[in-house]
Amino acid sequence: MLTADELKKRYPQKVASTDDIFGKIKAGDRIFISTGCGEPQYLVNTLVRYVESNPKAFFDTEILHVWSLGVAPYSDAKLKSNFRQNSFFISRHTRQAVNNGDADYTPILLSDVPSLFRLRQVTVDVALIQVSPPDEHGYCSLGISLDITRAAVESADTVIAQINANMPRVHGNTFLHVEQIDYLIWHDEPLLEYPPPLVEEKIAEKIGHYVARIVEDGDTIQIGYGGVLNATVTALGEKKHLGVHTELLSDGLVKLLKSGAVDNSRKERNRGKTVASFCMGSRETYNYINDNPAILFREIDYTNNPLVIAGHNHMTAINSALEIDLTGQASAESIGSTFYSGVGGQANFMRGAVLAPKGKNILVLQSTSRDGKNSRIVPALAEGAGVTMTRGDLHYVVTEYGIAHLHGKNIRERAMSLITIAHPQFQPWLIEEAKKRKLIYEDQAYLPGEKGKYPAYLETYRTTKHNQRILLRPVKISDEPLIKEFHYSLSDESIYRRFMSVRRYLPHEELQKHYVVIDYTREMVILAIIEQEGREKVVGMAQYYLMEDTMSAEVSVVVRDDYQKMGIGFEMLSHMITSAKSEGLHNVVVDILPDNTAVFHLIEKLGLQYERKWESGIVRLIISMKDLAGKNN
Numbered sequence: 001m002l003t004a005d006e007l008k009k010r011y012p013q014k015v016a017s018t019d020d021i022f023g024k025i026k027a028g029d030r031i032f033i034s035t036g037c038g039e040p041q042y043l044v045n046t047l048v049r050y051v052e053s054n055p056k057a058f059f060d061t062e063i064l065h066v067w068s069l070g071v072a073p074y075s076d077a078k079l080k081s082n083f084r085q086n087s088f089f090i091s092r093h094t095r096q097a098v099n100n101g102d103a104d105y106t107p108i109l110l111s112d113v114p115s116l117f118r119l120r121q122v123t124v125d126v127a128l129i130q131v132s133p134p135d136e137h138g139y140c141s142l143g144i145s146l147d148i149t150r151a152a153v154e155s156a157d158t159v160i161a162q163i164n165a166n167m168p169r170v171h172g173n174t175f176l177h178v179e180q181i182d183y184l185i186w187h188d189e190p191l192l193e194y195p196p197p198l199v200e201e202k203i204a205e206k207i208g209h210y211v212a213r214i215v216e217d218g219d220t221i222q223i224g225y226g227g228v229l230n231a232t233v234t235a236l237g238e239k240k241h242l243g244v245h246t247e248l249l250s251d252g253l254v255k256l257l258k259s260g261a262v263d264n265s266r267k268e269r270n271r272g273k274t275v276a277s278f279c280m281g282s283r284e285t286y287n288y289i290n291d292n293p294a295i296l297f298r299e300i301d302y303t304n305n306p307l308v309i310a311g312h313n314h315m316t317a318i319n320s321a322l323e324i325d326l327t328g329q330a331s332a333e334s335i336g337s338t339f340y341s342g343v344g345g346q347a348n349f350m351r352g353a354v355l356a357p358k359g360k361n362i363l364v365l366q367s368t369s370r371d372g373k374n375s376r377i378v379p380a381l382a383e384g385a386g387v388t389m390t391r392g393d394l395h396y397v398v399t400e401y402g403i404a405h406l407h408g409k410n411i412r413e414r415a416m417s418l419i420t421i422a423h424p425q426f427q428p429w430l431i432e433e434a435k436k437r438k439l440i441y442e443d444q445a446y447l448p449g450e451k452g453k454y455p456a457y458l459e460t461y462r463t464t465k466h467n468q469r470i471l472l473r474p475v476k477i478s479d480e481p482l483i484k485e486f487h488y489s490l491s492d493e494s495i496y497r498r499f500m501s502v503r504r505y506l507p508h509e510e511l512q513k514h515y516v517v518i519d520y521t522r523e524m525v526i527l528a529i530i531e532q533e534g535r536e537k538v539v540g541m542a543q544y545y546l547m548e549d550t551m552s553a554e555v556s557v558v559v560r561d562d563y564q565k566m567g568i569g570f571e572m573l574s575h576m577i578t579s580a581k582s583e584g585l586h587n588v589v590v591d592i593l594p595d596n597t598a599v600f601h602l603i604e605k606l607g608l609q610y611e612r613k614w615e616s617g618i619v620r621l622i623i624s625m626k627d628l629a630g631k632n633n
């Protein structure tokens, strides 16, 4: 690396006093400032001091920036005649000014900004950037903020760079030769850091658990901004051979890189490399990416290009939103008409990912606002909200209450799925609002309180002895279409054996009353599900009802004909019996036709002791829970 003295000797014409340099800025100029944590704080503060101490300094300039994280001293009201801000992505520091009308906001996909500069649709007169010290060949690195900064540098009339020894040298397209810079000001200071907003640990854990169910080994992932996303990546630590192609490199992602879950070995593009465009995180993260050949920074019109994103098989984009409505459109940009952040790169990634072979997208959000007062799942987006994800975009939505798969689902199905993953406190309200809007059945039932509280703890994955992986989970109020499909797939014989009747017709009213909207404190329906590319297919259903005034439950089970004799009945019944036992039941009873050898065989396989009773042509098997310790778990 060159020292400050060597730099002065080699490039004397590029070193001048700040007064001389800033004196060249003219009224009406557009001044670009590097993004996020790459903001050259010393340059910005010195510029503002220069203006404050020079009554004749320029006026009416426009500050162009993305996600200003610094203190933004130029936004002070007394400098109103000198600066007006224009954000491509709003931050906490600029939000109030934008919404008061004291600053501007330009909604744009960040991937479109470089061409905006290069085609001079927006001219950049002065670029204030921050770089690492130059090497002996004269190359500095744009370090943690490449994104739109290179395009700004290449199209600006004057480039002023703060050299900061704390700026990492990052591999990729980050290098600028000193000759591309007009003025150099050396000032070392700690880089801005971005501690993502904290999320309650339990909530992050639950969300992470659901996201980890969707992300598969070998996927290439992108993860967006925000506390929830940063916290939930921890849950991906157990995955193998993940790849990363992302816009923002966060502390969370770097943790995954360090853990070995990411090795980029399966990526179609840039194999072996983690690709990102900028980084916002902690000092530790900046140290990690310094001179790290496994990390490649590319400009934002490359990383965020949907065609590049779609070039990764198994691409999985994971982003967050402020609100989602019951039809499946989400806003990440505004809360009603209050501008909150920006268009950013979310739409590029979420769309690019689903264009990829076996690609998918996941929208992650906490079910309520941080104070718990508002549901983020709402009947309709508030007036003025900017739609970031349209109804056609989303595949999965995840909250701490589960997963809603929206792709290919009609309005009723998606509204019910989203209500199921809303905070239980808001579910009755959402159901009533959805009914008013005719989004769901007019008579959609719901049991509030304990009776309707979904027992997520009963969810479990099992692999049958025929190597079929199944999810066993209690029924949800959104499962009506799945159960309907399952019921009508059953043969007459299976229906007869299960219901002791040949009646097939199962209208909505009965379906919801007997199988879908159940009182979990008195009955249970466990579904055996095969997950196929996001869709759930019910292949078996087990039920029990508590019998009044006894500690017994009546159990029944049925498996789809084309999945019988694959061990599914065994897994369901064993799960059912385990849960019945944990509820403190003494007995379970199963009513069968006398020739139902399958059930006898099944019960024997489970090692259950039973007594038989005959009642009007039906055999009642009474299974005692007492002798069960250690079995069926």
Ligand SMILES: CC(C)(COP(=O)(O)OP(=O)(O)OC[C@H]1O[C@@H](n2cnc3c(N)ncnc32)[C@H](O)[C@@H]1OP(=O)(O)O)[C@@H](O)C(=O)NCCC(=O)NCCS
Pocket (backbone or CB within 6 Å): 493, 494, 495, 497, 498, 555, 556, 557, 558, 559, 560, 563, 564, 565, 566, 567, 568, 569, 570, 571, 590, 591, 592, 596, 597, 598, 599, 601, 602, 605
């Ligand atoms: C009874 C039923 C649920 C069993 O489900 P399943 O998923 O096919 O059962 P499994 O594959 O787990 O079988 C467990 C054991 O029983 C055996 N088995 C299954 N069906 C059998 C049959 N018809 N005859 C003899 N043994 C049978 C299996 O071979 C297996 O034993 P193995 O491990 O030695 O191979 C299923 O046959 C069904 O849905 N029947 C119609 C509905 C019904 O009769 N319900 C019971 C009244 S509530």
